[in-house]
Amino acid sequence: MLSMIRTLWYVLLHMFHKRVTVQYPEEKPYLAPRYRGRIILSLDPDGGERCVACYLCAAACPVDCIALQATEDATGRRYPEFFRINFSRCIFCGFCEEACPTYAIQLTPDFEMSEYQRPNLVYEKKDLLINGPGKYPGYNFWRVSGVQIGGKDKGEAEHEGRPVDLHSLLP
Amino acid sequence: MTSPYPIVAIIGILVVALTLAAGLIWVERRLLALWQDRYGPNRVGPFGLLQVLADMIKIFFKEDWIPPFADKVVFIVAPAVIVVTVLMSFAVLPIAPGIIISDLNVGLLFVLGMSSLGVYSVVLAGWSSDNKYALLGGLRAAAQMMSYEVFMGLALMGVVLLAGSFNLTEIVAAQRHVWFVVPQFLGFILFLIAGVAETRRLPFDLPEAESELIAGFHSEYSGMKFGMFFVGEYLGVILISCLITILFFGGWLGPVLPPVVWFLIKMMFFICFFILLRAALPRPRFDQLMSWGWKVMLPLALANLLVTGAVALAWRS
Numbered sequence: 001m002l003s004m005i006r007t008l009w010y011v012l013l014h015m016f017h018k019r020v021t022v023q024y025p026e027e028k029p030y031l032a033p034r035y036r037g038r039i040i041l042s043l044d045p046d047g048g049e050r051c052v053a054c055y056l057c058a059a060a061c062p063v064d065c066i067a068l069q070a071t072e073d074a075t076g077r078r079y080p081e082f083f084r085i086n087f088s089r090c091i092f093c094g095f096c097e098e099a100c101p102t103y104a105i106q107l108t109p110d111f112e113m114s115e116y117q118r119p120n121l122v123y124e125k126k127d128l129l130i131n132g133p134g135k136y137p138g139y140n141f142w143r144v145s146g147v148q149i150g151g152k153d154k155g156e157a158e159h160e161g162r163p164v165d166l167h168s169l170l171p
Numbered sequence: 172m173t174s175p176y177p178i179v180a181i182i183g184i185l186v187v188a189l190t191l192a193a194g195l196i197w198v199e200r201r202l203l204a205l206w207q208d209r210y211g212p213n214r215v216g217p218f219g220l221l222q223v224l225a226d227m228i229k230i231f232f233k234e235d236w237i238p239p240f241a242d243k244v245v246f247i248v249a250p251a252v253i254v255v256t257v258l259m260s261f262a263v264l265p266i267a268p269g270i271i272i273s274d275l276n277v278g279l280l281f282v283l284g285m286s287s288l289g290v291y292s293v294v295l296a297g298w299s300s301d302n303k304y305a306l307l308g309g310l311r312a313a314a315q316m317m318s319y320e321v322f323m324g325l326a327l328m329g330v331v332l333l334a335g336s337f338n339l340t341e342i343v344a345a346q347r348h349v350w351f352v353v354p355q356f357l358g359f360i361l362f363l364i365a366g367v368a369e370t371r372r373l374p375f376d377l378p379e380a381e382s383e384l385i386a387g388f389h390s391e392y393s394g395m396k397f398g399m400f401f402v403g404e405y406l407g408v409i410l411i412s413c414l415i416t417i418l419f420f421g422g423w424l425g426p427v428l429p430p431v432v433w434f435l436i437k438m439m440f441f442i443c444f445f446i447l448l449r450a451a452l453p454r455p456r457f458d459q460l461m462s463w464g465w466k467v468m469l470p471l472a473l474a475n476l477l478v479t480g481a482v483a484l485a486w487r488s
Binding site: 004007008010011012014015017018019020021023 | 205207447452
């Protein structure tokens with residue numbers, strides 16, 4: 001009985017506590033930099049597309065909301081011909097970001113993407129691409145990978161040794 | 172001293188009671204939020220006051236569906252019964268000198284009788300729904316009402332002894348020197364607990380316990396029929412608050428401010444207390460509820476009546 005009265009008193013005192021509600025549209029909540037919100041495609045520091053259209057994100061996606069088509073430019077550099085994310089399906093799990101070998105696909109601290117019509121939630125490549133490197137400023141996949149593309153031969157990447165001459169290995 | 176213009180009093184009290192009952196939706200949500208460190212509805216209109224209007228429009232336009240397996244006539248009548256019985260009780264409540272519909276000389280008995288009739292609404296709703304959860308809710312309501320009604324009446328007999336009348340106006344008048352909450356403190360506590368159980372409010376909302384019986388007796392109700400149960404419940408809260416004010420806290424009596432204002436202040440205080448009870452206390456188990464009613468509250472009420480009777484007898488002779 002006494003404990004009930006004490007409970008009543010403590011609950012009454014909550015009147016003077018600080019509210020935990022964030023008055024949303026006027027007052028924005030703090031979102032951590034690692035928040036998993038709207039998905040973007042980033043550019044490398046040289047301004048080229050980072051995405052190499054490896055399909056790993058589409059394979060990792062548990063709800064199959066990513067669709068893309070790989071193609072190559074004249075220099076042999078792979079890129080997606082189209083890249084489409086259906087945000088009405090996306091669950092913002094971040095698996096695509098984890099799967100991405102080139103830091104191209106990233107989740108950002110932004111969730112304000114409501115639409116009145118469902119088709120507007122399908123984002124094409126031009127909607128996804130941002131003009132910058134996102135969370136990994138210095139990284140350029142093509143400069144560190146050993147893949148040969150136009151203007152960069154084998155062994156010319158950063159921290160990469162010259163290719164071994166196979167004939168020199170013969171006994 | 173019945174009002175000189177009864178029709179004005181009837182319409183006035185009806186309008187005020189129903190408006191208050193609707194407004195309580197907002198009050199309750201805001202207060203619960205206040206005690207849970209939230210804001211509650213504060214977007215629709217000033218302070219979220221138009222939330223009431225939005226809720227009402229919503230509930231009026233909801234589909235009013237009667238399940239095909241239900242006992243149709245009883246199903247429709249049940250929600251009306253609770254509102255009617257509670258509203259009938261308002262007829263004998265003296266809000267202020269002259270503001271009363273019918274100054275009945277057995278006013279208190281009338282109120283007790285009407286609140287007993289109110290239980291039919293819940294029981295019939297549970298029965299006619301032809302649904303086991305609804306039936307369980309109805310059964311619980313019947314058992315709860317039976318056991319809490321007994322000492323509710325007995326707890327009030329102390330007040331009647333002191334005032335020497337069943338007439339609510341005379342009971343208020345008898346408190347001119349000291350409010351009955353002082354000599355009848357135990358009676359007040361007992362009546363408060365019985366009142367909460369009578370209106371089926373938390374922590375005594377076992378008939379509708381949403382976590383075990385889904386919604387108990389009104390599981391099958393939708394639309395405005397469900398709304399009627401809600402209005403009935405809020406009207407019941409207002410009624411019990413009015414009764415506590417009249418019986419234990421001197422009704423309209425108070426210095427400086429006009430009588431009606433005093434009455435409303437006291438009434439609002441107890442309505443807020445009801446909501447605080449809801450915010451703070453957990454629901455007891457059903458057997459705990461019953462054994463509390465019969466083994467603790469009833470003997471206490473009887474002892475209270477005995478002592479009050481003895482003191483009153485000794486003092487008068």
